[in-house]
Each structure stands twice: as structure tokens, then as C-alpha cells.
Amino acid sequence: MRRLVALCLLGLSLSFGLSEEAAAQRPSRAAETFRLEPQRPGETDVYILSFGLWGPQSVFESEARGAARVLEGTFASNGRSIVRSNTKRRAGANAATLMAASRAVGRVLDPGQDVALVVLTSHGAPEGLGLVGPREAGVLTPRDVGALLDASGARYRILIVSACYSGVFADALADPRTLVITAAAADRSSFGCRDGATWTYFGDAFFNQSLRSERRLDAAFAKARNLVTQREKREGFEPSNPQIAGGALVLEHLAKR
Structure with missing residues (x-):
């Protein structure tokens, strides 16, 4: 199923181009609805953006919501998260909304002190992520996601x-100030995208299990990677080989909280 969907994504010729200039040209009422607690002077606040991008299957909306709840608890970020998803009937996470949400975070955080954390859950292909709503479909590329991160203005x-x-x-995006965690390697599928499920395999292992007991992201990832690999081997799947890259300065910064 995942390989079939990935091949379908290859046929989508539209890339959303989430540059600041392009986003500014797209009307969006979503920015007016975002409510975020302000930055706390002297504190390192973590602002969370969690998006379920593939509307035809409910697992991605469920995972985006669940990930945000767990991360809010991990980083004491209640009131500092935005969660939006596409569904079969609602375009809650279109290209304009994603950029508007990131800019909304940028208006309240301290760019040199706070952390912007983005969660994206969807079907994927070598070109990027599927962004599919009732009236919009395309591929969110690494360049697009880089623009999304940049729009927050966050150093970390x-x-x-x-x-x-x-x-x-x-x-494409990992560097000392950008920690990237992924469910699969660049040449591997990941699993668990059944419609009606609460989590994908990686989401369950990382958010639902590991982060509830381990607050360091790198340590939680190591635990989750083992859990995912064991499950995939048990069920006869080729291991997805989850990845962690970059972020040395981010992890150091968070350790001081």
C-alpha cells in the first residue's frame, strides 16, 4: 500500500513552493485564528506546529493530534502549539495555513532563545510529502519545508x-541548529498508515511510547528505532531505518532548560 501511494505521488506535478513571497500572495484567514501564549522572558519555550497532511486517511490527523499532546507534556508547551490536519472533508492543513502558522509562531517566540518544533505526518515519496485535501493535492518538498522552518524565525x-x-x-535540512528526525531512510518505506489507526508504527514507537518516559529527543529516538525495527522484523517488513541528523546545538540548548 505504501509503495503504491508513493508511486502515485510521483505523478503529482504540483509542488507548493512555500516561499515567503509565494505565501504572501495566497489569501488565508487561518492566521487570525491562531492563539498562542507569549514567550516567557528568561525561559526556553518550545512552540509546536503539528500537521496531518494526507486527508483521505484519518491516521494522519490522529497522529498529528497525538504527537502535539505528547510534546506539550514533554516540553511544558500548553498554549504554545498549533495543530491542523486535512481530512476527507476539510482542508485544515493547506499550503497557506502551514506558512501562516509558522509566521504566527514567529510573531511570539524569542528567535534567539525559543525552539520551533514542526511535526509532519503523511504519505511520502523520494520527492517529498503528499499534501492532500478535498480540493488540493501536491508534494511538499524539502525546499518547501525549509521555507516553513525559516518562516518561524527561530534559531533553534x-x-x-x-x-x-x-x-x-x-x-537536505539537518544542520547544527536544525534537528531532523524521520520515520524512514531516504530509500525506505515506513508502515502503519491504516485508515482508522491511531498511530503509524513510528508515531506509536516515538511519541506514544518512548517520549512518555524519555524526555531527551535523541534518547527517545534511539528507543523508538529499536521498537520499530523489532516490530517490522516480527511482521516481515523490510526495516524502515529511521533517521536522526543534525541538531547538536539544539540538544545542548534544550538540556539547559
Whole structure:
């Protein structure tokens, strides 16, 4: 199923181009609805953006919501998260909304002190992530996601991508100030995208299990990677080989909280 969907994504010729200039030309009422607690002077606040991008299957909306809840608890970020998803009937996470949400975070955080954390969950292909709503379909490329991170203005950034082939984002975007965690290597599928499920395999292992007991992201990732690999081997799947890259300065910064 995942390989079939990935091949379908290859046929989508539209890339959303989430540059600041392009986003500014797209009307959006979503920015007016975002409500975020202000930055606390002297504190390192973590602002969370969690998006379920593939509307035809409810697992991605469920995972985006669940990931945000767990991360809010991990980083004491209640009131500092935005969660939006596409569904079969609602375009809650279109290209304009994603950029508007990131800019909304940028208006309240301290760019040199706070952390912007973006979660993206969808089907994936080597070109990027599927962004599919009732009236919009396309591919969110690493360049698009880089623009999304940049729009927050944050010096310290975290990107977590749950999708097939999501390692392409680690290859393209990881650096000392950008921690990238992905559900799969750039050449591997990930699993668990059944409609009606609560989590994908990686989402369950990382958010639902590991982060509830381990607050360091790198340690939680190591635990989740083992859990995912064991499950995939047990069920006869080729291991997805989740990735973690970059972020040395981010992890150091968070350790001081």
C-alpha cells in the first residue's frame, strides 16, 4: 500500500513552493485564528506546529493530534502549539495555513532563545510529502519545508517527519541548529498508515511510547528505532531505518532548560 501511494505521488506535478513571497500572495484567514501564549522572558519555550497532511486517511490527523499532546507534556508547551490536519472533508492543513502558522509562531517566540518544533505526518515519496485535501493535492518538498522552518524565525529548530522516504528531509535540512528526525531512510518505506489507526508504527514507537518516559529527543529516538525495527522484523517488513541528523546545538540548548 505504501509503495503504491508513493508511486502515485510521483505523478503529482504540483509542488507548493512555500516561499515567503509565494505565501504572501495566497489569501488565508487561518492566521487570525491562531492563539498562542507569549514567550516567557528568561525561559526556553518550545512552540509546536503539528500537521496531518494526507486527508483521505484519518491516521494522519490522529497522529498529528497525538504527537502535539505528547510534546506539550514533554516540553511544558500548553498554549504554545498549533495543530491542523486535512481530512476527507476539510482542508485544515493547506499550503497557506502551514506558512501562516509558522509566521504566527514567529510573531511570539524569542528567535534567539525559543525552539520551533514542526511535526509532519503523511504519505511520502523520494520527492517529498503528499499534501492532500478535498480540493488540493501536491508534494511538499524539502525546499518547501525549509521555507516553513525559516518562516518561524527561530534559531533553534526541530523537524519530525513520519512518512515513507522521509530521510530525504534529514539529508537536505539537518544542520547544527536544525534537528531532523524521520520515520524512514531516504530509500525506505515506513508502515502503519491504516485508515482508522491511531498511530503509524513510528508515531506509536516515538511519541506514544518512548517520549512518555524519555524526555531527551535523541534518547527517545534511539528507543523508538529499536521498537520499530523489532516490530517490522516480527511482521516481515523490510526495516524502515529511521533517521536522526543534525541538531547538536539544539540538544545542548534544550538540556539547559
